[in-house]
Amino acid sequence: MLSHTGMKPKLKVALVGAGGIARGQHLPGWNQIADAEVVAIVDINAEAARAAATEFCVPQVFTDYREMLKADVDIVDICTPNRLHTPVALAALKTGRHVLCEKPLAVTTAEVRQLGELADRKGLKLMSAQHMRYLPVSGDIRQWAATGALGEVYHARVRAMRRALLPISPGFIDSRLSGGGPCMDIGVHALDACLWMMDFPKPVRVTGTMKTNFAKGHVIPGKWGEWDRSLFDVEDFAAGFVHFENGATMTLEAAWLGHQEEDEDLSFQLFGKGAGVYWPSGRYASVVNGSFCQGTLSPAHAAASPHHQEIRAFFKSVADNEPSPVPWTETIRVIAILEAIATSSRSGREIEIAL
Numbered sequence: 001m002l003s004h005t006g007m008k009p010k011l012k013v014a015l016v017g018a019g020g021i022a023r024g025q026h027l028p029g030w031n032q033i034a035d036a037e038v039v040a041i042v043d044i045n046a047e048a049a050r051a052a053a054t055e056f057c058v059p060q061v062f063t064d065y066r067e068m069l070k071a072d073v074d075i076v077d078i079c080t081p082n083r084l085h086t087p088v089a090l091a092a093l094k095t096g097r098h099v100l101c102e103k104p105l106a107v108t109t110a111e112v113r114q115l116g117e118l119a120d121r122k123g124l125k126l127m128s129a130q131h132m133r134y135l136p137v138s139g140d141i142r143q144w145a146a147t148g149a150l151g152e153v154y155h156a157r158v159r160a161m162r163r164a165l166l167p168i169s170p171g172f173i174d175s176r177l178s179g180g181g182p183c184m185d186i187g188v189h190a191l192d193a194c195l196w197m198m199d200f201p202k203p204v205r206v207t208g209t210m211k212t213n214f215a216k217g218h219v220i221p222g223k224w225g226e227w228d229r230s231l232f233d234v235e236d237f238a239a240g241f242v243h244f245e246n247g248a249t250m251t252l253e254a255a256w257l258g259h260q261e262e263d264e265d266l267s268f269q270l271f272g273k274g275a276g277v278y279w280p281s282g283r284y285a286s287v288v289n290g291s292f293c294q295g296t297l298s299p300a301h302a303a304a305s306p307h308h309q310e311i312r313a314f315f316k317s318v319a320d321n322e323p324s325p326v327p328w329t330e331t332i333r334v335i336a337i338l339e340a341i342a343t344s345s346r347s348g349r350e351i352e353i354a355l
């Protein structure tokens with residue numbers, strides 16, 4: 001089928017995993033791109049695949065992604081539980097498909113490297129779906145940081161802390177499917193956005209701790225419902241301290257359950273020698289001519305869903321053969337930090353990162 005430009009055929013997309021994020025964001029996001037069409041949906045749960053296909057008028061339904069890969073498809077968009085990301089992405093890349101994949105791209109640095117090197121060898125696009133980069137305030141802070149306004153950034157404070165928002169499905173709480181708890185699930189969002197603002201300094205040493213403080217008991221009732229406590233084998237709280245090669249440091253905290261006022265605090269703060277800035281509020285603080293000043297960088301703008309922007313950016317990179325908007329060489333630094341927090345927690349030691 002030809003696109004509205006009459007020049008290029010539409011890019012054909014297959015979506016793997018027809019759960020919450022696929023139906024809530026990815027399928028509507030692809031629907032808004034005139035030069036792409038979702039031609040297949042895959043889910044091991046045939047009913048879920050069929051329901052999504054009906055809702056979004058998708059012609060082909062599969063229960064096995066290997067069968068789907070025999071069809072005429074240019075792009076594979078992966079929305080399965082985390083641990084399935086690597087096998088599906090590997091199979092898609094091996095058969096010449098571009099890959100957009102939900103976060104975390106993979107749960108180990110070895111897997112990220114394997115996927116990234118394969119994509120590079122084959123000249124295919126690979127992108128981790130880090131939609132927080134597409135919030136208007138993220139672009140504004142990054143642009144402002146690029147002017148040098150922050151000066152040397154010497155510390156970052158990153159938080160992904162929830163009061164009682166524990167995702168209840170096995171895909172999140174069973175490590176065989178998720179590869180980790182809140183650190184991998186939501187820490188990855190704020191960490192990626194923060195490192196992006198910092199221009200991705202190289203992490204060199206990490207200490208961390210992971211605990212299961214509440215999830216095995218009933219002290220904090222989950223606002224998203226009950227979960228299977230016998231299946232729960234990931235942390236519900238994690239904290240890490242990171243040293244970067246350029247001398248900067250970072251603290252990172254992530255939790256699904258804990259005693260705090262806010263339902264969710266997904267935020268970071270950058271401390272520079274010229275100014276400090278808060279994300280996502282866009283507030284900043286500095287001193288000008290000896291006087292304290294503060295303000296807000298990013299006046300509220302109405303914008304499309306950041307998920308849809310991320311999908312559009314990926315589509316454009318494929319259609320125009322531009323570099324991936326989220327290069328795997330950045331993603332590997334994010335995953336290295338998350339992986340090292342878990343390793344440090346298990347070993348009780350500081351972990352050196354060699355990338």
Ligand SMILES: NC(=O)c1ccc[n+]([C@@H]2O[C@H](COP(=O)([O-])OP(=O)(O)OC[C@H]3O[C@@H](n4cnc5c(N)ncnc54)[C@H](O)[C@@H]3O)[C@@H](O)[C@H]2O)c1
Binds near residue numbers: 017084
């Ligand atoms: N970016 C975000 O804001 C955001 C939000 C939620 C989830 N996510 C990510 O998206 C992914 C999916 O999360 P979700 O909330 O949609 O989970 P979900 O449990 O709602 O959906 C996952 C779907 O994948 C299917 N599935 C499992 N194994 C499969 C396989 N081998 N082949 C095909 N389908 C398979 C399941 O049957 C299910 O329908 C996770 O990686 C998660 O981290 C991202």
